Amino acid sequence: MALEDCDRVAEIRVRGWQSAYRGLMPQAYLDAMSVAEDAERHRARFTGGDGSVTNLVAQDEGGVVGWACHGPYRDDERRTEDAELYAIYVDPAHYGTGIGRLLLAESVRRCAGAGHARMFLWVLKDNARARRFYERAGFTADGAEEPFEVQGVPVPEVRYVRDLTA
Template identity: 35%
Template sequence: MSPRVRRAVPRDAAILAAVQNASWKAAFTGLMPDDHLAGLDVAAFRATWEECLAGPVRPSSGILVAEDDAQVVGYARYYATDDADDDPARVGMLGSLYTLPAVWGTGVGKALMTEVLGALASAGYAESTLWVLEGNDRARNFYRRHGWSEDGGREESRDDGFLITKLRYRLSLSGA
């Protein structure tokens, strides 16, 4: 599969919500309570995407989508870091990268990451970070295969009523 990667546009909000819903349910089974995953609100996801896509286009942040046969099968979002211990002028964040489970292992995720890293480097960031659930071995292995490494950052949250632990990964963008 050789996906086409492009910037997301407002009309993509509904499909982004559907991709998010499907990928979260597949990726987070066993990492989050079943009732939480069953209760994911696609309409709320769509509203969030509509809001994100309504803002101005900036080189320092964006949402990219991967298409296969003109169907969106994945997305990635990037922006300046919001971590208090990093400088947002030099550190960008890969805020999310999700694909439909049907395209896992086909190169769609790699294509999205390649484009995001190029966009972050072009925007002048020296490094990028991302957060991943501690138990999400599939994602952690994916990022390690692509040069990311844990930097010691760790966050615990009970915002949704259950404990989640996230680990931060970091990558130099000098070669991106």
């Protein structure tokens, strides 16, 4: 990913939230999401990061159509050598084309190649489509749950893990 991809990545992420999370969180929240504000956050992270986060983009002849981001597992209570998939989004117009599978496979490959034993990710508990996607890719729910709230509405997340050593 390059700095000039931040606007398109933000558009894909916001449209992805608005599509994938419809009915799972307050519509007013989804409708108020700003591509411009999200792009600014991406630019700040991209230019101010410590290099531990990897951003991947998938492109077709029309430009960027998907984005994934991974890095060290984020756990304030314990430090691990594990990896975490922070985000993966595909332009809703490209759902079902295999772009998400390719991005996830590349993130897994890079994390395994870097010597990480496991890769974690968090997904909304009620996001059945995403959960099936991760399960088909070899991830399993490990029983951990996190509360997550959007505008006073609980939308809990569940953690998934995949062994990268096999």
